[in-house]
Amino acid sequence: MKVLLVHDSKFGNGEKVAKSIVKAFDGSEIKSVHNKNIKPKDAVEYSADVLIIGNAVRMFRMSGSAKRWLKKFNRILTKQDKSIPFGISFITHMRPIEKIESHLIKFHKYLMGIESIINVYPEYILAQVEDIEGPLRSGVLTEIEAQSSVLVKWINSIDI
Numbered sequence: 001m002k003v004l005l006v007h008d009s010k011f012g013n014g015e016k017v018a019k020s021i022v023k024a025f026d027g028s029e030i031k032s033v034h035n036k037n038i039k040p041k042d043a044v045e046y047s048a049d050v051l052i053i054g055n056a057v058r059m060f061r062m063s064g065s066a067k068r069w070l071k072k073f074n075r076i077l078t079k080q081d082k083s084i085p086f087g088i089s090f091i092t093h094m095r096p097i098e099k100i101e102s103h104l105i106k107f108h109k110y111l112m113g114i115e116s117i118i119n120v121y122p123e124y125i126l127a128q129v130e131d132i133e134g135p136l137r138s139g140v141l142t143e144i145e146a147q148s149s150v151l152v153k154w155i156n157s158i159d160i
Contacts (some may be wrong), residue, residue, distance in 0.1 A: 004046050005032040007054035008066040011133040013092045014054045020141045024148035029084035040073035050086040055107055062103045077116035083135040085160045087117035123150050
């Protein structure tokens with residue numbers, strides 16, 4: 001299985017989350033990269049089975065760069081009549097869930113609305129930070145590793 005994990009890490013927290021997620025994909029070919037360091041065209045050429053896209057809530061709203069990257073990625077996939085079997089999202093944030101939930105739902109719905117991604121994991125993975133620049137809250141990476149094991153089981157349960 002080929003896994004492409006694209007994160008939008010400004011202070012390094014998203015990258016830490018990405019590293020925790022990919023641990024569950026032991027034995028898979030994994031490419032983990034910041035969205036500024038991979039063009040959507042190159043990501044399509046990678047031909048991943050799983051796209052994991054990370055975003056962050058900053059200044060009370062979702063970072064726009066991950067959504068823009070995803071939009072371009074989808075446009076290229078559609079134009080080339082290609083698809084990705086699995087899509088997963090993760091979010092880093094500082095605010096309490098109830099304060100940012102509408103943003104989380106919008107980004108997740110956006111991912112679910114991309115027709116070229118066949119199966120989208122029904123939940124988003126969350127990673128809360130202590131302050132604007134981090135660090136991640138205590139125990140978050142352990143929780144993410146556990147969630148990631150569940151999502152790998154989900155992937156393996158679906159016939160494609």
